[in-house]
Amino acid sequence: ISPLNSYPPKLICAGWLNHSKGQDVLIKAMKIVVEEYPDVKLIFLGDGPKKSEYIALVQELGLKDNIKFEGLISHNNVLKIMAQSYALIHPTRYEAFGLVIIEAMSVKTPVIASEVGGIPEIIRDGIDGFLVPPDQPDKLANKISVLLSDIDLRNSMSENCFEHFIEKFEIKQAIHKQADWFEKKFKLNS
Numbered sequence: 001i002s003p004l005n006s007y008p009p010k011l012i013c014a015g016w017l018n019h020s021k022g023q024d025v026l027i028k029a030m031k032i033v034v035e036e037y038p039d040v041k042l043i044f045l046g047d048g049p050k051k052s053e054y055i056a057l058v059q060e061l062g063l064k065d066n067i068k069f070e071g072l073i074s075h076n077n078v079l080k081i082m083a084q085s086y087a088l089i090h091p092t093r094y095e096a097f098g099l100v101i102i103e104a105m106s107v108k109t110p111v112i113a114s115e116v117g118g119i120p121e122i123i124r125d126g127i128d129g130f131l132v133p134p135d136q137p138d139k140l141a142n143k144i145s146v147l148l149s150d151i152d153l154r155n156s157m158s159e160n161c162f163e164h165f166i167e168k169f170e171i172k173q174a175i176h177k178q179a180d181w182f183e184k185k186f187k188l189n190s
Helices: 023-036 051-060 075-083 099-106 137-149 151-169 171-189
Strands: 010-014 041-045 067-071 087-090 111-114 129-132
Touching: 010 075, 023 041, 023 051, 023 137, 041 075, 051 067, 075 099, 087 099, 087 137, 099 111, 099 151, 111 137, 129 137, 137 151
Parallel strands: 010 041, 010 087, 041 067, 087 111, 111 129
Antiparallel strands: none
């Protein structure tokens, strides 16, 4: 099923359910998003120490029809679900790099992520997805709503993030770039 042909739109958040990953921020943002898009769905993939707390927060905010927790699933299934999703939401408070973002880009899934750590090195804001400040559910909700409201923007970001993945992160390209770097370094030192 293509994310463009499925209704309601399905968002995904994949990762360890922990305070540092900011899933509580996303749940609070979804309360705002659901006011405008009552049928939107969010699926959490992963497990962790905050799972029961986050399930309770979903209940408290009346979002049990919009948010589901799938738990641990195989990496291949994560990629399949990701490929069928409208967008990956990555609301982390801290992140050195963000491999899950690159995985989403590799399957043409736009990303909305916190502007922390190495994430701004991966996502080109407004091109491959959106960057948002951490710990601000209102700003996260706004960017989710912008993407939900504009299928053409979503489609454009889908193509852009895949092209960016191929150009910058696909292994053959990375090897060629590193070889070029070594070659230039060697020539400078000889």
